[in-house]
Amino acid sequence: MKKAILPSLVATFLLSGCGGSDSSSPGPSTPRYNWQIIQLQTLKESDVKSGCVIYGTSETDNSRVITASIANTGYNVLFHNADGSIIEEHTIQAADVPSNGIVNFDSGWVPDEGYVSLEEVDRNLSGEPDVYMYSVQKQYLGNKVLNVRSSQTGSNCYAGKDYRSVTDFSDTAALSVLQESGVSYYQTSYSADLVSGHDLSAHIPVRSPLPAVKDTLVTAFYSSQNGQHTDLAYFGFLEPSYVYDTDENNDIVAASLSNADLEPMYWQVASNLAVDDGSSVLAIHNNNSYQWQTLYKDVDQFTIAPNYDQVSHWVGLFSGTTNDSNWQFNSVMAINADNAALDLELAELNSIDNLDLIENCSVELSHANHCIDNANSFNSSDFALQRSQVRLRSHNNSRTFYQSIYAAPKAQQALMQSSALELATSQIDSIEIALIDSELSADQQNYFMANFIDSRSIAETGTVTQYSDANGLILNPTEYEDLYLEMLKDSATIVQNAK
Numbered sequence: 001m002k003k004a005i006l007p008s009l010v011a012t013f014l015l016s017g018c019g020g021s022d023s024s025s026p027g028p029s030t031p032r033y034n035w036q037i038i039q040l041q042t043l044k045e046s047d048v049k050s051g052c053v054i055y056g057t058s059e060t061d062n063s064r065v066i067t068a069s070i071a072n073t074g075y076n077v078l079f080h081n082a083d084g085s086i087i088e089e090h091t092i093q094a095a096d097v098p099s100n101g102i103v104n105f106d107s108g109w110v111p112d113e114g115y116v117s118l119e120e121v122d123r124n125l126s127g128e129p130d131v132y133m134y135s136v137q138k139q140y141l142g143n144k145v146l147n148v149r150s151s152q153t154g155s156n157c158y159a160g161k162d163y164r165s166v167t168d169f170s171d172t173a174a175l176s177v178l179q180e181s182g183v184s185y186y187q188t189s190y191s192a193d194l195v196s197g198h199d200l201s202a203h204i205p206v207r208s209p210l211p212a213v214k215d216t217l218v219t220a221f222y223s224s225q226n227g228q229h230t231d232l233a234y235f236g237f238l239e240p241s242y243v244y245d246t247d248e249n250n251d252i253v254a255a256s257l258s259n260a261d262l263e264p265m266y267w268q269v270a271s272n273l274a275v276d277d278g279s280s281v282l283a284i285h286n287n288n289s290y291q292w293q294t295l296y297k298d299v300d301q302f303t304i305a306p307n308y309d310q311v312s313h314w315v316g317l318f319s320g321t322t323n324d325s326n327w328q329f330n331s332v333m334a335i336n337a338d339n340a341a342l343d344l345e346l347a348e349l350n351s352i353d354n355l356d357l358i359e360n361c362s363v364e365l366s367h368a369n370h371c372i373d374n375a376n377s378f379n380s381s382d383f384a385l386q387r388s389q390v391r392l393r394s395h396n397n398s399r400t401f402y403q404s405i406y407a408a409p410k411a412q413q414a415l416m417q418s419s420a421l422e423l424a425t426s427q428i429d430s431i432e433i434a435l436i437d438s439e440l441s442a443d444q445q446n447y448f449m450a451n452f453i454d455s456r457s458i459a460e461t462g463t464v465t466q467y468s469d470a471n472g473l474i475l476n477p478t479e480y481e482d483l484y485l486e487m488l489k490d491s492a493t494i495v496q497n498a499k
Contacts, residue, residue, distance in 0.1 A: 030108035035118065036145045037071040037101045038474065039152045040459035053160025055476070056167040058460060066459045068158035070101040074150040075120045076419055077103050080135070082113035083366035084414040091419065094121075101155070110138045113364070115407070118471050120148045121420045129420040130400040132470040137407035140385065140445060145474045147453070149462055166477045169194060170210040174203045175242045176254040177218055180234055185224040189217040189290040191481075192282055192317075197229075201254070203246055212243035217283060217290040220257060228296050232303040234259045235292075237285055237310050261307045265335070266300050267316065267342040273329070275320035281335070282315040282488065288481075289315075289488060306337035315488045316342045325351045325377075331493040346493060347382035347437060355499045357390060357428055361412055368414035370423055372431060377497070380409040384440035386433065387452055387496075388413045389469065393427040404469040406449055409435060431499050432467060438492035447483040448494065449473040467496055 040055075042064045048054060058064035076094050079087040090109040097103060110116055117135040134146060169190070177186065179201040186204045187197040194207035206216050215237045223231035234257035244250050269275055279295040281302050293302050295318070304314050314335035321328050327349045333342055354375035361371040372388050380386075386409040391402050401423060403415060415423070436448045453472035454465045464470045475483065 030106055031141075032104060032106050033141055034143050035077065035103045035105075037075060037097075037103065037118065038068040038145060038147055038158045039071045039150065039155075040066065040068050040147050040455060040474070041151070042066050042460055049157060051159050052157035054162040054164060055455075055459075056164055059456070060460060065164070066456065068147075068160075069152040070099075070155045070158055071148045071150075071152045072097050072099050072101045072155055073152060074122070075118060075148050077105065078117040078119050078133075078416065078419055079105075079109055080115040080117060080416050081111055081366065082115075082414070083363060083368040084115070084370075084416045086417050086419060087111075087114070093419075099155075107138065107141055110141070112138065114138050115405070115416055116141060117416050118146050118148070119418060119420070120150060120471055122150055128395075128399060131402070131418045131421045132400075133403040133416060133418065134469055134471040135403065135405045135407075135416045137405075139408070140406055142442070142446075146471055147455070147458065147474050148471055149458060160476070163477055165209050165213060168209055169207045170245065172246045173206045173208045173210050173212065173243050174246045175206055175216060175218070175238060175244065176202045176204065176252055177220075177236075177238075178254050178256050180220055180257065182222050183220045183233055185221045185229045187219045187221070187229060187291075189219070189292070190214070192280075192289040192291050195291050199224075206243050208243055210243070210245050212240035214288055215239055215286060216243060217285065217292070218255070218257060219292060228299065229294065230296065230299050230301070232262065232293055235262075235305060235308075237290075261305050262303050263306055263337070264301050264303050265337075265342070266340060267295060267302060267344075268300060269318065269320075269344040270346065272323050273320055273344065273346065274323055275318055278319040280317050282317055283311045284313050284315065284485070284488060285310050287312075287485060289485060304335065304337065313489070316344075318344050322346065322349055325349050325497075327495045327497045329493055329495045331491075332488055333491050334489075346495070348379060349495060349497075350377045352377045352433065352497050352499050355431055355433070357392070357415075357425065357431060358412075359425075361414075363412045363414045364410055366414075368412075369417065370415040370425070372413045372415070372433075374411050374413070374433065376411070377433070378409070378435060378495075380411060383409045383435040383437045385436050385445060385448055386410070386413070387435075387448070389430075389432040389452075390415065391429040391431075391464075392425055393429065394421060394424050395426065397426045402464065402470045404452070404472065430466075432496065433498070434467070434494065434496040436492060436494045438490060441486070441490075443483050443486040444490075444492060446473065446475070447480075447487050450475045450480060450483070451494070466498065
C-alpha cells in the first residue's frame with residue numbers, strides 16, 4: 001500500500017448505462033455491471049468546457065489541468081474461462097462499444113473462476129498491435145471506472161466536478177500558535193500525507209488549499225534531534241479559519257494547544273522486518289486522517305492522548321521490507337489504549353527468485369497456455385486477493401504485452417489470452433506480485449485495486465511506473481479518501497514484490 005497517497009486524478013463510479021451483447025441472457029438473479037471507460041489527459045484550462053471533470057493542476061505546466069475524455073475506441077471487453085481462453089460469444093468488440101463509453105454486461109456470461117478483461121489495443125505505424133490488459137476474476141467484479149491510455153480523438157469530455165480544492169495546496173498557507181516553553185518543533189498535518197512543520201510557533205507552514213476547508217492538526221515536540229521529532233508535548237485541532245495566506249496582511253490569531261492526558265506506548269516489529277521512516281501514528285478526526293507522530297525505527301516509544309474526544313480512533317501505520325525475502329509491506333493496526341504496545345508480524349513470505357512465467361501449465365480447474373508460477377513465495381491461504389502483473393516483449397521483441405490480473409491468491413495464475421495478439425514470449429521485462437491479507441470488504445478490494453494505478457503519470461506522460469497498472473480502476477480523491485478511512489478501521493497488510 002502506498003501510505004495515504006491520494007491520487008490527484010480520478011473519476012466517479014457510474015452505476016447506469018448501456019451497451020454490450022444481449023445474447024444468451026441468464027436469469028434475473030445474475031448481477032449486471034457497468035464499466036465506464038475514460039482516457040486521462042492534460043489540457044489547457046481554457047480548453048476545458050464547463051461541467052467537464054478537472055482532477056488537479058498539471059505538475060509540469062500550471063496552465064494545464066488534468067481531465068478526461070470518454071473512451072469509445074481502441075479497446076475490447078473480453079470474457080475468459082478460468083484457463084484464460086476467450087469466450088467469443090460474449091466478448092464485446094470495440095465496434096460495439098457505445099459512444100458514451102459505458103460497457104454493460106451480465107456476470108452470468110462469466111463462468112465460475114472466469115474473468116473479464118479490458119483489452120487496449122495500440123497499433124503503431126506498422127499496424128501491428130501492442131496490448132495492455134486489465135483483468136478481474138468473477139467474484140471481484142463490480143461497477144468500475146477504468147482508464148485506457150490511447151487518445152480519444154473527437155470524443156466528449158468526461159463529466160464531473162473540479163477537484164482542485166481537494167488536491168491542490170498552497171505554498172503560502174500557514175498558521176500560528178502560542179509559543180510553548182521547551183518546544184523545539186511544531187508539526188502541521190492537513191491529512192496523513194500533507195504534513196509540514198516549523199521550529200517556531202509563528203507562521204508554521206500548512207500543506208493545505210487556500211482557503212482551508214477542514215481542520216489542521218498541530219503537534220508540538222520537546223525533543224527534536226537529527227530531524228526526528230519524538231517527545232510529543234502539545235496538540236490540538238485548529239479550525240480552517242486559523243489558516244492564512246502569508247503573502248497577505250490579514251489579521252493573524254495565534255491558537256492555543258493542549259497537553260492533557262498524554263500517555264506513552266511502545267511498539268515493536270518481528271525480527272525479520274525492517275520498518276522505514278514512513279511509519280507513523282494516525283489520528284482520525286471528523287472522518288479525516290491526520291499524521292499524529294512519526295515512528296522512527298530506533299525509537300520504540302510513541303505518545304497518544306487516549307481520552308481526547310476529538311479523535312475517534314488511533315491507528316498505527318507501518319511500512320518497510322522483509323529482511324530475508326525483500327517484500328515491501330504496508331500494514332494498518334488499530335491502537336487499543338488498553339494495550340501497552342503494538343506488535344507487528346506478517347504471514348510467511350519467501351524469496352521470489354524462482355518466480356517465473358511458464359508455458360503449458362496446469363492451473364486450478366484447467367490448463368493454460370501461459371501462467372505465472374509463484375514458486376512457493378507465499379501461502380495462498382494467508383491472503384485474500386492477489387494482483388499479478390507481467391510486462392514482456394513478444395514476437396522477437398517487436399510487440400509489447402502488459403497484463404494486470406486481480407484474482408484469488410493461487411500458486412499458478414493463468415494469463416488471459418488477447419484477442420489481438422497470440423503470445424510468443426521473447427523477453428520478460430518484469431513480473432510483479434501484490435497481496436492483501438484482510439477479510440476483504442468491498443471497500444478494501446477497491447482500495448487495493450485503485451492503489452496500483454499511477455494516474456498522474458499516465459495522464460501527464462503516459463508512463464507506467466513500477467507497481468502500477470497500465471489500465472486500472474480510477475477513483476476521485478473523495479472516493480479514495482473514503483476507502484482509505486475504511487481501510488484504517490481494521491487491521492490489514494498489503495505486500496508487494498517484483499522480479
